[in-house]
Amino acid sequence: MAYDFEKLYINGQWCDSSSGHFIEVENPATLEHFARVPEGNEKDIDAAVQAAHCAFESWSTTEIGQRIGLMKKMLEIFESYKDKIIELEVKELGAPVSFSVQSHCVYQYTRTRSYIECATELPLEYSLKASSVYREPIGVVACITPWNYPLGQVVQKVIPAILMGNTVVLKPSQHTxxxxxxxxxxxxxxxxxxxxxxxxTGRGSAVGDALTSHPLVDMVSFTGSTKVGAKLSQRALESIKRISLELGGKSPFIWLPDADYDKAVGKLFDSIFLNSGQTCTAFSRLLIPEADKQLIEELLLKHLPDYPVGDPTDPQIKIGPLSSKAQFEKVTSYIKLGFEEGARMLAGEIPSDCSKGYYVKPVIFTDVKNSMRIAREEIFGPVLCVITYKDIEEAICIANDTPYGLNAAVFGDKALAISVAKRIKAGNVYINDGPRDVTAPFGGYKQSGIGREGGYAGLLEFTQAKAIFDHSTF
Incomplete structure (x- = not known):
């Protein structure tokens, strides 16, 4: 491997930043600063965008088969870095090794392979009654990614954008x-x-803004908070750039009456507690029948010990630290808010000390009203809100009573669950133990985003349609 963390990669070369400054990368489990990356600036962004702009004409006209061949070669090389990827995800994010192997590493190979397979089958030309339609690359794509899935969110943007003939300037999170x-x-x-x-690399306020407003950038693809996404999109739309936004969520998990609740706990806890709850799709609102409240609370407590918190390098540990001190303080403030709003803490505690790592034990709040801030705002930590409902109609109403619409789940009788799922205003809904399909479109309704990732939809996101009226009647 020829990379150097203290360099930028511009126009096919590892090079120094013109700023001469660096950003320290902290291990959230030990608080050690173990690496540093350049604090890029507007001059670096301009050089990168110019390089991408110059490369676009040739790359966009390269045969799709050649692009796919190069991507297959890239994946083969990337798969050989498995051990290093896992090591770095544990260090820079604090993700337990047990979670990093599959979710932060192997699954990203699966995603990349899926995009390659879909690209071989995707029709980029088709005929209509009096025209031909062509899907063409957009141009220079600015990919701005978050810290919670450092590699996964990069893969979701960079791979399909490049396969479709675009060129890319990538700005990963300064934290991971x-x-x-x-x-x-x-x-x-x-x-x-x-x-x-x-x-x-660099700080979002400088590098992200410079990328978004650069006149030679044709599209901005951003994953992060709704607040930041709204600001970036406003800046991008000043020059009418294409935008794709994958934003926040406050996802409901409805347990239908008389379901086998014990079988649903694992899916719930994996979603809200793994990755320390730092997942935009996390099932942070559990909606349960009012009549079964006590039974379900006992089940939650029964399974909670299956999710130990501790040193992320320990294979037995399932929950590591939060990613940063800022995250620790934010999540702690929401836990305190839960008490102030009148929720009852079924499990967990208010964190008080982060001198030995940014650890927060899983928190389960019951007696939560959907009007409470802890039920309406994205906490982005291992905090579960349990909300009761009287009947199915009320459950659907509560599920949809949110500014977000990214993810949801329904557990119970399959036919009833599907009918409920169709009424939930979210881009993705899981039924019972249904697995994630990497070829399916992923994205949100309402304030959870604009656009789709994954499969054919994720590839088409980085194309634009051109109609040529060529069917002459003469």
Whole structure:
């Protein structure tokens, strides 16, 4: 591997930032600063965008088969970095090794492979009654990614954008930027042309803003909070750039009456507690029948010991620290707010000390009203809100009473669950133990975003349609 964390990657070369400054990367489990990356600036962004702009004409006209061939080679190289990826995810995010292996590493290979397979089958040309329609690449794509899934969110943007003939400037989170270096190194070693992918690290307020407003950027693809996404999109739309936003969520999990609740606990706890609750799709609102409240509370307490908190390098540990001190303080403030709003803490505690890592034990609040802030705002930590309902109509009403609409789940009789799922205003809904389908479109309703990732929809997101009226009647 030829990468250097203290370099940027611009126009096919690892190079110094013009700023001469660096950002320290902290291990949230030990508070050790173990690496640093350049604090890129507007000059670095301009160089990267210019490189991507110059590379676009040639790359956009490269045969799709050649792009796919290079991507397969990249994936082969990237898969050889498995151990290093896992090591870095544990260090930079604090994700337990037990979770990092599958979710932060192997699953990203699966996603990449899925995009490659879909790209081989995707029709980019088709005929209508009096015209031909072509799906063409958009241009230079600014990919701005968050810290909670450092590699996964990069893969969801960079792979489909490049497969579709676009060029990319990637700005990973300043808090968890390291695994992005491994991906870019794999692109470099696979022989992608200079300028097709560029990496600039830095603070979002400087690098992100410079990227979003650059006149040669044609599209902005952003994953992060709704608040930041709204600001970035406003800046992008000043020059009418294409935007794709994957934002926040406050996802409901409805347990239908008389369901086998014990079988649903694992899916619930995996969603809200793994990755320390730092998942936009987390089932943070559990909606249960009022008549079964006591039974369900006992079940939740019964299974909670299956999710131990501690050193993320320990294979037995399922929950590591939060990603940063800012996250620790934010989540702690919401836990205190839960008490103030009148919710009852069934499990957990108010964290008080982060001198030995940013650890927060899982918190379960019951007696929660959907009007409470802890039930309406995205906490982004291991905090579950349990809300009761009287009947199915009320459950659906509560589920939809949110500004978000990213994810949801329904557990119980399959036919009834599907009918309920169809009435939930969310881009994704799970039924019982249904697994994630990487080929399905992923994205949100309402304030959870604009656009879709995954499969054919994720590829088409990085194209634009051109109609040519060529069916002459003469």
């Amino acid at each position: 930027p390291l695994t992005a270096y491994l991906l870019v190194d794999a692109f470099d070693r696979a022989g992608f042309p200079a300028g097709v992918i560029n990496l600039v």
